[in-house]
Amino acid sequence: MPLDTASCLAALAEGFPGAALLTGEDVPARNLHDTSFLPDVSPLAVVRPDSPEGVAEAVRICAGHGVPMVAQGGLTGLAGGAHPVAGCVAISLERLNGIEEIDPAAATMTVRAGTPLEVIQKAADEAGFFIPLDLGARGSCQIGGNIGTNAGGNRVIRYGMTREMVLGLEYALPDGTLIDGLNKMLKNNAGYDLKQLFIGSEGTLGIVTRAVLRMHPKPGCVNAALCGLSSYEDVLKLLAAARRGLGPMLSAFEVMWPDYWQVVTEEVGARSPLVGTHAVYVLLEAQGLDEDIDGPRFMSWIEGVFEAGIIADAAISQSLGDVQSFWDVRDACAEFQTVLGPHCAFDIGLPQTRMNDFADACRARLKEDMPEALSVYYGHIGDGNLHIVALDRAQAQPPMKRISAIVYDTVRDFGGTISAEHGIGLLKKPYLSYTRSEKELALMARIKAALDPQGLLNPGKVIDAPATGKTDT
C-alpha cells in the first residue's frame, strides 16, 4: 500500500467530523509527547473516536492509505510507547471513555480504553469491590495504556500484574478488524488465549478498545509499617518472614535506599515517621479481612520480627491516615522532576538476592564515569523490581545515552531485565537484546510481521518486523 497522506486525511475528515479530528495547529500540545522526555513530534493528525467501531474505522482508513498510527492514552508512559513518530496519525482514546458495566455477580467491570485508572478504582470501591491495580499516575493514566504496557504498580506482590486482572479484551488489529473478546469468565481454555498477545505489546500489535476487568473483594482492613533495617540481608529476611507470616495478606513490600530517603525527606520534604537514619527502609502493607483479628496479628508479627532483630525500628499504622502518610514517603518520587530537574528514570528487574549488590555497583560505575552523578534506588522489591533515578549534577541535561549504557550494562552483568514494568517503547529498544536472546527477538519480529505486515502500528517501537518484510498488503 503506497503512502497516501493527503487522501488519508481527507478520508479521516469525512469519517470523523468536527473535533473528532484535529490537524495542523489544532493538534493539542499534549499529543506531541508522552512522559519519556523525548523531543516533541507533531503527528499529522489526532483522531479521537468515541466508540470501539470508531477506533477500528480510524485504523482501517490509515492502514488503507499506508499511514502509520500511534495509539495514545493518558500519555504517562516513561519509555516512549505513546510518543508520536514522524508522519503518523495519533489515535487518541480519550473520548472512548467510561465504565460500561459493573457486574457484581461475576465481580467484573467492563470499561472503555480511555477511562482513567482512578475513575475505575473509585467505581469499584463504590460498588463494594476493589481494583488492585495502582500506580503513581492513577489520576491521568488510562486503562488502555495500563493494559497495553501490562502495568505493574504497588500491589503486584499480592494481585499480579495488569495481565492477571484482564478477563476479556476488545481490540482493533492493524488492518482495522475489531476483535471482540469481552469474556467475563475466570476460566476459558477454548483455543489460544489471544488477549495475552496484546496485553503488554505496547500498541504495536493492536489497539485496545474495551476490557473486562476482574474485581476483588474490598479488603476489610489495612495495616502498614515503615521499617528501618540495618542491612539488605535483613530486607531479604523480612521479605521471607512477611511471605510466611502474612501470606496472601501481604499487599506491598517497597524498599527505599538511603539515597532515595535523603532526597525525599530533605529535598521533597516528605515527613519521616522514623527517628534517625538506617541502612535501608521498607514500607510493608497487609490487607486483612477483619481489624479485630488481623490488626493484632499484624502487630504481633511485627513484634516478632523486631525481637528477632530483623528490623531496627518501625512506625506502625494506627489508622488509614497513617497508612496514607507512609505511602506519601514512597509516592514522593513523583516530585523528582521538580526537585532534581531533568533526569533518567529506569525500571529494572533483578533477582532479589542481587538487588543491593546491583545498587552498589551501579552507583559506583556512575560515579566513576561522572563524579557528580546522583543516583537513587527504590522500588517494588517484593516483586524483584527496582526503580533508579539518575542524573549528573555537573550537567543541566542528563547524558541519557551515557547513563543508560552504564545502567543497562550493569543490568546485563547481573542477569536482570531492562524493564520490569514500564515497557520498552522507544527508549529501551536499543537495549532489548540485553534481556532477550536473538532467538526471542526473531520470534517477536515474526509475530509483529504476521499481525502487522505493513508495519504501520506504532512503528519503531519495541521490535521491528524483519527487514526482509513482505510486499503483500
Place this chain on the structure above:
Amino acid sequence: MPLDTASCLAALAEGFPGAALLTGEDVPARNLHDTSFLPDVSPLAVVRPDSPEGVAEAVRICAGHGVPMVAQGGLTGLAGGAHPVAGCVAISLERLNGIEEIDPAAATMTVRAGTPLEVIQKAADEAGFFIPLDLGARGSCQIGGNIGTNAGGNRVIRYGMTREMVLGLEYALPDGTLIDGLNKMLKNNAGYDLKQLFIGSEGTLGIVTRAVLRMHPKPGCVNAALCGLSSYEDVLKLLAAARRGLGPMLSAFEVMWPDYWQVVTEEVGARSPLVGTHAVYVLLEAQGLDEDIDGPRFMSWIEGVFEAGIIADAAISQSLGDVQSFWDVRDACAEFQTVLGPHCAFDIGLPQTRMNDFADACRARLKEDMPEALSVYYGHIGDGNLHIVALDRAQAQPPMKRISAIVYDTVRDFGGTISAEHGIGLLKKPYLSYTRSEKELALMARIKAALDPQGLLNPGKVIDAPATGKTDT
C-alpha cells in the same frame, strides 16, 4: 517440503539410537491414545529425547522431512490433544524428566517438561514451599502437558490457572528452534511475553521442554467444610460470603449437584459426612496462616453463614484427615469410568449465576432426546467451571456426537465456553465456533500459520491454518 517418511525415520534412528526411538511393534500401547477415548492411532515412531536440545533436534528432523509431530506427556488429557494423528511421529517427553533446580531465594523451581505434577508438588513441600496446581491426574500428568493445556484444577480460585504459575518457559518451535525463556523474575516487561502464546496452545505452536514455576509459601493451616444447601441461590450467597469473609484464604469452592452426590455415595461408595440429602452440596476450603487464629475465624465464619440460613448443614474439618475425607467425595469422580462405564465428559464454563439453570436445561434436553440419559453435574463453581458426565443407560457406548451436540448447544444458549480448563484438542474442535467468533478463529489461524507454516505440529488439533496456506517451506 515434500513428505519423506522413510528418510525421516532413518535420520531419527541416527539421532536417537537404542530405546530413544521406538518404531513398529516396539511402539508402546500407551502411546496409541490419550484419555479422550478416541480410537487408537499408531504413530510412525515414538521418539523419546532426554534433553531440551534432543526435543529440538527431533522436531528439526521431522520438520525437515515434512513429517507431522504430536507431543506426548502423561497422556491424561480428555480432549485428544495428545492423541496421535495418522502418519505422525510422537515426541514423548517422558525421559525429559526431573527437577533441575529449587531456588528458595527466588521461590522458583525449574523443571523438565516430563516431570509428573505430583513429583513437583512433593519436592516443593520438602523444600518448605507450596505448588498450588492440583488436579485428579496429579500422579500421572506431566508439567509440560499442564502448561500446554493451561490446566486449572482445584485451587484456581485462589492461585489462578497454570498460566499464572509459569515465570519462564523453554520450548521448541515447529522448525526446531529452541527458545530459552527460563526467566525467574516475577516481572519482566521487556518486549512481548512470548511464553503466553505457548501456554494453553496444546502443542500446536511449540513443544514445552522446561519451565520455571513460581512457588508459594506453604499454608500454615487448612480448614474445610462440606455443606448441604437448600437451593442454588444459597450457593451464590455462600460464595459471596466466602469471598468477603475468607478473602484470599478461600482456596477451593466446589459444588456438587444431587445426581453427582448420588452416584459417588451410592455407586462409588464415598462416605458422606452429612446426614440426609440436600438440594446442592459445597466443599469449601480455606488455607490460613496460623491454626490458632484462622481455625477459630473459619469456625466463626461458618457459624455466621449457618445462622444466616445460607447453609442447611455442614461437616467441619477437625483435622487434615477430615479435609482429605471431604476431598475424597469430590475426587470420587475418578471412579466414574469403573462404575458408570463409557461416558462423555465435559468441562464447560458459565457465568456463575446461570449454572443451575444450565444444569436443569441440559439434564432436561438430554432426557428428552434419550429417556435413559444419566447426566451428573459438579465442578469448580467458584471459578465458573462446571464438569458434566453424561451417558445413555440404554446404550453400551454413549452416542458421543449426539450428547455433545445437546450439551454444546445448551452452552451456546447460555453464553458459556465449551472448555474452561481441559482444552479443545480434537474432540471439541467442531464446536470451537460456539465460544469464539469467526474473527477470533481467523486470528488464531493466522498465528498458527505464522508459527507453523507447514502445519506439522499437532495437525488437526485446536485450529487449522488457513486453507490458502503458503507454499514456502
